[in-house]
Amino acid sequence: xxxxxxxxxxxxxxxxxxxxxxxxxxxxxxxxxxxxxxxxxxxxxxxxxxxxxxxxxxxxxxxxxxxxxxxxxxxxxxxxxxxxxxxxxxxxxxxxxxxxxxxxxxxxxxxxxxxxxxxxxxxxxxxxxxxxxxxxxxxxxxxx
Amino acid sequence: xxxxxxxxxxxxxxxxxxxxxxxxxxxxxxxxxxxxxxxxxxxxxxxxxxxxxxxxxxxxxxxxxxxxxxxxxxxxxxxxxxxxxxxxxxxxxxxxxxxxxx
Numbered sequence: 001x002x003x004x005x006x007x008x009x010x011x012x013x014x015x016x017x018x019x020x021x022x023x024x025x026x027x028x029x030x031x032x033x034x035x036x037x038x039x040x041x042x043x044x045x046x047x048x049x050x051x052x053x054x055x056x057x058x059x060x061x062x063x064x065x066x067x068x069x070x071x072x073x074x075x076x077x078x079x080x081x082x083x084x085x086x087x088x089x090x091x092x093x094x095x096x097x098x099x100x101x102x103x104x105x106x107x108x109x110x111x112x113x114x115x116x117x118x119x120x121x122x123x124x125x126x127x128x129x130x131x132x133x134x135x136x137x138x139x140x141x142x143x144x
Numbered sequence: 145x146x147x148x149x150x151x152x153x154x155x156x157x158x159x160x161x162x163x164x165x166x167x168x169x170x171x172x173x174x175x176x177x178x179x180x181x182x183x184x185x186x187x188x189x190x191x192x193x194x195x196x197x198x199x200x201x202x203x204x205x206x207x208x209x210x211x212x213x214x215x216x217x218x219x220x221x222x223x224x225x226x227x228x229x230x231x232x233x234x235x236x237x238x239x240x241x242x243x244x245x246x
Contacts, residue, residue, distance in 0.1 A: 007153060008154040019154055025179070043209050047199065051161070051162070052178060054205060055161070055203055055205035055206070058167075058224065059166050059169065059224060059225035059226055060224045060225055060226030065166065065169075067165050068162060068164070069161065069162055069187060070161055070162040072162075073162070103164045103165060104164075105163070105164045105214055110164065110168075111168055111172070114165075114168045114169050114172065115168075115169070115172035115173075117169065118169040118170075118172055118173050118225070119245075121169075121225070121226055122173070122226060
């Protein structure tokens with residue numbers, strides 16, 4: 001039996017009190033977190049910034065889901081996501097983002113979590129709970 | 145511009161760039177919302193849109209690439225994942241019948 005795959009979201013990849021100078025800074029922080037949990041190699045972070053410049057990853061409800069380009073999948077070591085909350089908000093090309101879900105994926109390991117995120121975001125009350133979460137536990141419960 | 149009658153839509157393809165983000169979210173939601181209609185929802189990279197796609201849905205920023213890969217196939221574009229009127233209209237047209245102009 002192979003070892004069970006690690007959950008795509010680990011508590012140590014959740015930061016609930018971050019501050020960012022702007023969109024790119026917020027994306028870099030997501031990238032650094034994905035790097036810290038061993039999901040990516042460093043070049044992936046630049047691809048996250050590149051992707052954001054071509055197509056915004058803002059999905060609504062104050063949430064953005066920064067991720068890399070198709071080409072940068074070679075820099076992904078394993079499927080994982082991170083959650084970074086910016087209580088003061090970040091200007092995201094005119095939208096206000098309070099929560100980022102950073103994504104690194106080369107397979108389908110993140111699909112169930114993204115489906116869960118979609119369900120949360122389509123429910124305004126749950127979206128607010130997630131956006132205003134002050135406990136890592138709350139985030140884990142909503143997304144896993 | 146192309147158009148298709150809702151009854152002729154059997155396979156809907158959500159095209160994406162990296163397959164990591166909002167296109168994945170949209171595909172899972174469309175699959176749920178269209179379950180009762182029998183329309184198959186697939187999710188593929190924009191340069192691998194299958195030949196038998198009846199309708200393509202993608203982000204506005206990928207529209208030009210999608211058109212180049214699948215010329216003549218009706219294309220619905222969305223801007224923001226949540227509550228994009230184009231997607232809401234598409235789901236309602238497929239469910240209630242009508243023409244998808246895209």
